[in-house]
Amino acid sequence: MAAALARPEALAPEPMHYCPGCGHGLIHRLTAEVIDELGIREKTIGVASVGCSVFAYQYFNLDMQQAAHGRAPAVATGIKRVLPDRVVFTYQGDGDLASIGLAEIVHAAARGEKITVIFVNNANYGMTGGQMAPTTLPGQKTTSSPGGRDVKQAGYPLRIGEMLSTLDGPAYLARVSVHNPAQIFKAKKAIRKAFETQISGLGFALVEVLSPCPTNWGLKPVEALQWLENNMVPYYPLGEYRSVAPGAAEPNETQQRTGRTERG
Amino acid sequence: MKNGKILLKGNEALGEAAVLAGCRYFFGYPITPQTELLEYLARRLPEVGGVFLQAESEIAAINMVYGAAGAGARVMTSSSGPGISLKQEGLSFLAAAELPCVIVNVMRCGPGLGGIRPSQADYFQATRGGGHGDYRLPVLAPACVQEMADLTVRAFILADQYRTPVMILADGLLGQMMEPVELPAGPAADPPPRPWATTGCRGRQKNVINTMHLNPEELEAVNRQLQEKFQTIAREEARAEKYLTGDAEILVVAFGIVARIAKEAVNKARAAGIKAGLFRPVTLWPFPARALAGAAAKARTVLTVEMNAGQMVEDVRLALDGSRQVHFYGRTGGMIPAGQEILEEIRRIGGMHRGRCARPA
Numbered sequence: 001m002a003a004a005l006a007r008p009e010a011l012a013p014e015p016m017h018y019c020p021g022c023g024h025g026l027i028h029r030l031t032a033e034v035i036d037e038l039g040i041r042e043k044t045i046g047v048a049s050v051g052c053s054v055f056a057y058q059y060f061n062l063d064m065q066q067a068a069h070g071r072a073p074a075v076a077t078g079i080k081r082v083l084p085d086r087v088v089f090t091y092q093g094d095g096d097l098a099s100i101g102l103a104e105i106v107h108a109a110a111r112g113e114k115i116t117v118i119f120v121n122n123a124n125y126g127m128t129g130g131q132m133a134p135t136t137l138p139g140q141k142t143t144s145s146p147g148g149r150d151v152k153q154a155g156y157p158l159r160i161g162e163m164l165s166t167l168d169g170p171a172y173l174a175r176v177s178v179h180n181p182a183q184i185f186k187a188k189k190a191i192r193k194a195f196e197t198q199i200s201g202l203g204f205a206l207v208e209v210l211s212p213c214p215t216n217w218g219l220k221p222v223e224a225l226q227w228l229e230n231n232m233v234p235y236y237p238l239g240e241y242r243s244v245a246p247g248a249a250e251p252n253e254t255q256q257r258t259g260r261t262e263r264g
Numbered sequence: 265m266k267n268g269k270i271l272l273k274g275n276e277a278l279g280e281a282a283v284l285a286g287c288r289y290f291f292g293y294p295i296t297p298q299t300e301l302l303e304y305l306a307r308r309l310p311e312v313g314g315v316f317l318q319a320e321s322e323i324a325a326i327n328m329v330y331g332a333a334g335a336g337a338r339v340m341t342s343s344s345g346p347g348i349s350l351k352q353e354g355l356s357f358l359a360a361a362e363l364p365c366v367i368v369n370v371m372r373c374g375p376g377l378g379g380i381r382p383s384q385a386d387y388f389q390a391t392r393g394g395g396h397g398d399y400r401l402p403v404l405a406p407a408c409v410q411e412m413a414d415l416t417v418r419a420f421i422l423a424d425q426y427r428t429p430v431m432i433l434a435d436g437l438l439g440q441m442m443e444p445v446e447l448p449a450g451p452a453a454d455p456p457p458r459p460w461a462t463t464g465c466r467g468r469q470k471n472v473i474n475t476m477h478l479n480p481e482e483l484e485a486v487n488r489q490l491q492e493k494f495q496t497i498a499r500e501e502a503r504a505e506k507y508l509t510g511d512a513e514i515l516v517v518a519f520g521i522v523a524r525i526a527k528e529a530v531n532k533a534r535a536a537g538i539k540a541g542l543f544r545p546v547t548l549w550p551f552p553a554r555a556l557a558g559a560a561a562k563a564r565t566v567l568t569v570e571m572n573a574g575q576m577v578e579d580v581r582l583a584l585d586g587s588r589q590v591h592f593y594g595r596t597g598g599m600i601p602a603g604q605e606i607l608e609e610i611r612r613i614g615g616m617h618r619g620r621c622a623r624p625a
Binding site: 012041042043044045047054057058060061062063064065066067068071074075076077078079080081082086103104106107 | 289291315317319320321323324327328331332333334335336337353354357462463465466467470472473474476
């Protein structure tokens with residue numbers, strides 16, 4: 001019990017600014033617990049993005065860089081190429097990663113850049129007050145889709161894990177959720193695997209975490225969890241989209257040999 | 265090889281000088297007319313244990329520079345015109361985060377996609393801080409292949425000394441031409457200690473590289489500290505070349521390759537009995553305003569020549585503060601002014617000002 005309540009060393013003793021019921025604090029904690037458990041805090045460099053999680057550079061108790069909007073995978077690439085024996089991760093929201101930073105994430109993944117990406121999908125732009133994101137569901141109301149996302153006008157959401165799974169570069173791709181304790185447990189396991197993938201030198205790893213945003217969804221925290229389970233999970237299926245086992249050859253080499261990629 | 269000199273293209277001389285200066289990381293994207301620099305480093309950096317990475321865009325490249333500089337490396341990127349425009353957000357972040365690095369712009373002509381022939385039309389963008397917010401970049405302007413090498417080494421020294429991005433503003437002509445070069449000795453192979461770098465927090469408090477300060481008092485303090493640094497650079501680092509300025513009655517002001525063409529025109533004017541001289545800013549920011557005022561002391565009039573529609577001429581006018589009439593002659597679109605054109609301009613202006621007193625009342 002004491003261990004469960006203690007603050008992970010990788011989390012700074014800073015009060016967080018997140019709204020009640022927001023998933024970011026929890027996902028920060030899961031990431032910090034994994035970093036502590038792997039004993040890598042002192043050799044890890046994190047990259048914060050732009051959006052609600054911009055203050056991640058304050059909340060993680062380890063070396064951090066704060067990147068321009070969408071550019072965290074490029075910044076992480078620069079760090080990792082200079083310091084290949086360190087662990088480098090980005091922490092990005094869905095506007096940052098799936099909209100303005102789409103080129104950077106796709107190419108970091110395609111290069112098999114040995115970084116870990118924590119991608120938080122809450123189906124809207126939180127920091128600016130709840131506008132439509134590339135991940136906003138069809139029909140979902142936001143401040144910039146007040147009548148609900150009209151796919152005829154605004155197009156369809158992006159499924160990042162599935163998109164990246166068409167590439168040879170990624171070694172680990174998973175989508176998890178934090179809408180109940182069982183899912184939180186699975187989410188932590190996936191985050192751990194994403195860091196282990198990098199530490200083993202296997203290549204690019206990304207975990208997409210479906211996360212509640214009660215404030216901008218206009219719901220109470222418990223209702224937000226239900227809305228996520230009922231609406232987001234069916235559109236964004238949970239599971240592993242790529243998982244190269246430790247000890248295996250690099251994914252692109254595997255594919256050259258077998259002509260196929262391994263799927264989890 | 266004669267006298268230790270080797271024949272190199274401007275872009276290659278710049279690349280080799282970067283290696284000699286201890287640069288081991290390059291992130292870039294192909295664009296004419298800087299591509300030979302990228303190709304040279306793609307071949308050369310792995311030979312010295314460095315990393316060359318072709319980025320997916322200039323935006324990604326400048327942000328890779330941000331990450332690498334923040335991790336403590338000597339790092340460089342290069343581009344031209346449209347690519348430099350894409351890097352402007354990153355330049356603002358690099359200046360704000362005080363990350364040492366070198367950015368090369370081998371200028372082509374714009375606006376828009378423009379053309380690939382030489383130009384100096386990115387002077388405003390380079391010297392005014394083309395990105396958002398209050399910041400300045402030291403900008404060095406080589407005028408020959410030797411300076412492509414020498415000023416590259418200088419750029420890395422300035423970047424480390426002031427913890428700032430430094431720009432080398434060359435043009436397509438300098439990038440493409442070949443000349444004998446004596447390769448310079450670089451600074452110490454390893455960068456100076458960087459206790460602020462994010463390298464993992466073993467044995468110390470965590471380091472953060474950040475440019476966001478929502479508290480206005482805090483952000484004003486950050487801005488004041490940056491401005492103090494820019495003022496120090498402005499005071500200490502302005503450089504210029506003077507040629508026959510001591511008794512010059514007509515002073516030509518030009519930078520980069522145009523200064524070299526103007527030197528030929530000045531020599532011809534002297535041969536024809538016209539007391540012409542040349543002032544060449546080597547640093548465009550800081551602009552060598554005091555040195556220019558000194559060089560123009562005896563001049564009746566000043567002629568600024570540029571491969572643009574008139575950009576540096578604004579700094580010339582600011583430096584002379586109305587004390588001299590400042591004329592402008594420019595070519596655009598990739599047209600290069602010939603020495604004869606500049607000579608005719610010197611003759612025309614000389615005629616206009618004949619008999620006037622040296623200093624207007």
